[in-house]
Amino acid sequence: MPNITFILPDGKEQGCTARDGLSLMEVALQNAVPGIIAECNGSAACATCHIVVDDALAPMLDPISEHESDMLDFTAAPRAPGSRLSCQIKVDGRVDGATIRIPAEV
Amino acid sequence: MIKKIVIVGAGQAGLAAAAKLRQEGFQGSVTMLGDENAMPYQRPPLSKAYLLGKIEAERLSFRNNDFFHQQNIGISQNESALEIDRAAKDVVTAHGRHGYDQLILATGAGAIKLPASMAGGIGNIFYLRNKADADRLRPILREGARLLVVGGGYIGLEVAAAARQAGAEVTLVEMAPRILNRVAAEPTASYFRRLHSSQGVDIREGIGLAGLKPDGAAIMATLADGSKLTIDAVVVGIGVRPNAAIAEAAGLATDGGIVVDEFGRTSDASIWAAGDCASFSYQGERTRIESVPHAIDQAEHVARNILGAELPYRPRPWFWSDQYSIKLQIAGFNRGYDRATVSQGAAEGSMTVSYFQEERLIAVDCLNDARSFMLAKRQLGL
Ligand SMILES: Cc1cc2nc3c(=O)[nH]c(=O)nc-3n(C[C@H](O)[C@H](O)[C@H](O)COP(=O)(O)OP(=O)(O)OC[C@H]3O[C@@H](n4cnc5c(N)ncnc54)[C@H](O)[C@@H]3O)c2cc1C
Ligand code: FES
Numbered sequence A: 001m002p003n004i005t006f007i008l009p010d011g012k013e014q015g016c017t018a019r020d021g022l023s024l025m026e027v028a029l030q031n032a033v034p035g036i037i038a039e040c041n042g043s044a045a046c047a048t049c050h051i052v053v054d055d056a057l058a059p060m061l062d063p064i065s066e067h068e069s070d071m072l073d074f075t076a077a078p079r080a081p082g083s084r085l086s087c088q089i090k091v092d093g094r095v096d097g098a099t100i101r102i103p104a105e106v
Numbered sequence B: 001m002i003k004k005i006v007i008v009g010a011g012q013a014g015l016a017a018a019a020k021l022r023q024e025g026f027q028g029s030v031t032m033l034g035d036e037n038a039m040p041y042q043r044p045p046l047s048k049a050y051l052l053g054k055i056e057a058e059r060l061s062f063r064n065n066d067f068f069h070q071q072n073i074g075i076s077q078n079e080s081a082l083e084i085d086r087a088a089k090d091v092v093t094a095h096g097r098h099g100y101d102q103l104i105l106a107t108g109a110g111a112i113k114l115p116a117s118m119a120g121g122i123g124n125i126f127y128l129r130n131k132a133d134a135d136r137l138r139p140i141l142r143e144g145a146r147l148l149v150v151g152g153g154y155i156g157l158e159v160a161a162a163a164r165q166a167g168a169e170v171t172l173v174e175m176a177p178r179i180l181n182r183v184a185a186e187p188t189a190s191y192f193r194r195l196h197s198s199q200g201v202d203i204r205e206g207i208g209l210a211g212l213k214p215d216g217a218a219i220m221a222t223l224a225d226g227s228k229l230t231i232d233a234v235v236v237g238i239g240v241r242p243n244a245a246i247a248e249a250a251g252l253a254t255d256g257g258i259v260v261d262e263f264g265r266t267s268d269a270s271i272w273a274a275g276d277c278a279s280f281s282y283q284g285e286r287t288r289i290e291s292v293p294h295a296i297d298q299a300e301h302v303a304r305n306i307l308g309a310e311l312p313y314r315p316r317p318w319f320w321s322d323q324y325s326i327k328l329q330i331a332g333f334n335r336g337y338d339r340a341t342v343s344q345g346a347a348e349g350s351m352t353v354s355y356f357q358e359e360r361l362i363a364v365d366c367l368n369d370a371r372s373f374m375l376a377k378r379q380l381g382l
Helices: A024-030 A066-072 B012-023 B065-070 B131-140 B154-165 B186-198 B245-249 B292-306 B370-379
Strands: A003-007 A013-017 A050-053 A083-085 A098-101 B004-008 B029-033 B073-076 B081-085 B090-093 B096-099 B102-105 B109-111 B146-150 B169-174 B202-205 B209-215 B218-223 B228-231 B233-236 B240-242 B257-259 B271-273 B278-282 B285-287 B318-323 B326-332 B339-344 B351-357 B360-367
Touching: A003 A024, A013 A024, A066 A083, A066 B370, B004 B012, B004 B096, B012 B029, B012 B073, B012 B292, B065 B073, B081 B245, B102 B292, B131 B233, B146 B154, B146 B218, B146 B228, B154 B169, B154 B186, B154 B233, B154 B318, B186 B202, B186 B318, B186 B339, B186 B351, B186 B360, B218 B233, B271 B292, B326 B370, B351 B370, B360 B370
Parallel strands: A003 A098, B004 B029, B004 B102, B029 B073, B102 B271, B146 B169, B146 B233, B169 B202, B257 B278
Antiparallel strands: A003 A013, A050 A083, A050 A098, B081 B090, B090 B096, B109 B240, B209 B218, B218 B228, B278 B285, B318 B326, B326 B360, B339 B351, B351 B360
C-alpha cells in the first residue's frame, strides 16, 4: 500500500498508508486529517478538499479537467502550482512516497 | 462536567458531530446509535453513481471501522432509539438504556409514502432514502424495464437520469405545473426538461398519479388526465418528512421538524439537533435545509456549542446535483426571490440562473458552470 505524508496547515506532518483505488480525499478523511472537509463527498462540487501535491507528483497525475480547474481558481486558500481537488486523485503507485500539503484557509 | 454524549442517528450529521467532538478534544464517551444495517454512509450517490453501479457499497461509507476505533467513537447498527427519558437522561432502545449528559438528535428525514389507498397490494413501489432502498432498486433498473417516476424534484430527476443510463424506459409525472416547481425558477426547470427529453425521458407536468393496479406481473398506472401506462416499477420521490417522533413524544418543541435555537439547542437544554430533522429560524422564518453541507455545518456547530463555544449557526447554503454529464451547483437560498435572470457560461451548454430579491443577488443555479458558482459563492459570502 502506498505511503503518503500529509503536511498539515500548522506545519506538522502526518503519515498514512493509503489503499489503492480510494481517492486521496477518502484517505485524508479516514485518517482524520484536519483541513479536508469534503462537503460534497467527492463530487468535485465544493473545493473543500483542496490539496497541494509536491512537484515530483504533479506532472505524473492525470490532467486537471476544465471543471476542476475552474473550481481551483476560487478555493478558500489561493491556488498554487500543485493545487488539486483531492477527491479527483485515485491512489495508485504514483502517489507512493508523496508529500501532500493541506493549505491553510485564508 | 460532560462525560457522556449520545448521538441518535448515525448519518451525515451524526458522524460530523462525533468527529468534531473528538477534533475539539472531548475526552468523554461518544456513542452513536444508528437504526440501519450499515456503518455511516453518504446518501447523495444513492440516486447517482451508486444507483448506476459505478461505485461499490464500500465506497459509500465515510470511514471504516479503524476510524471509529482510533477516535474511540462507539457506534451501533440496527439499534433504534425508541424513547428519550428526559427525567433519567436515558435513551431507550430494544437493547437497553444509554445514559447521556448531552444528547444530539441527528435522525434525518424519511421519504413521504404514497397513500395506502393507492399503494396497497402493489409490489415494486420504491422510495429512495437509504442504502437498503437503493439496493432494492438497483436490479430493477435494467435495459427495457418500464419505470414510472413520481415527482419531479432533484431526487426524481436523478433517478430518471440513472434509469435512462441503465437503459430503462422512463416516464416522469409531476403534479405541480412544472418540474422543480418549489426549488428552482423556470429557466432551470426548462434546462432539465430539455436535457431529460433529449435523453428520452417522457416528462409529464401538471399531471398527478391517480391510481395503481396490478396487471399480471406488471402495474397499470392511471394518471390524473385519464391516460394509462403499463409499467414494471414505480419510484416515488415526493419529498421527505423529518424524523421527529421521538422528540415529540419526549415533549420537545417540534413544528414538523425538531425546533432548535441558533446554537442548535432544543427546548431541553441538554438536547440538541442538527441536519434534516432540525427546524431553525433563518431569514425570519422557520426553516429546514436538506443538504449535506448544511448537515455537516450545523452538526459541527452543535458539537462545538456542547463544549461551550456559543457559536451561532448561520447557514451557508449550497447544493449540487449530477444528472447525465450535467453538474448543477446551487449557491445561496432562493426563497422569496422576485426576479431570475439567465446568463450563458463560457463553455457550450453551461448556464447560470441568478435569483434576486429587491436587486440583491440571493442565489444562483449553475449548470456546468463551476466558475460562476465559485464566484457567486464568494459574492454571497458563503
Ligand atoms: C437519494 C438522495 C440523494 C441526495 N442527494 C444530495 C445531494 O446531491 N446533495 C446534497 O447536499 N444532499 C443530498 N441529499 C440529502 C442529504 O443526503 C441529507 O440532507 C443528509 O444526509 C442529512 O443528514 P442527516 O444526518 O440529517 O440525516 P441522514 O443522513 O438521513 O441520517 C439520519 C440517520 O438517523 C437514523 N435514524 C432515524 N431515527 C432514528 C432512531 N430513532 N434511532 C436510531 N437511528 C435513527 C436514520 O435511519 C439515518 O441513518 C440526498 C438525499 C438522498 C436520500
Ligand atoms: S470533496 Fe468536494 S470537491 Fe472534492
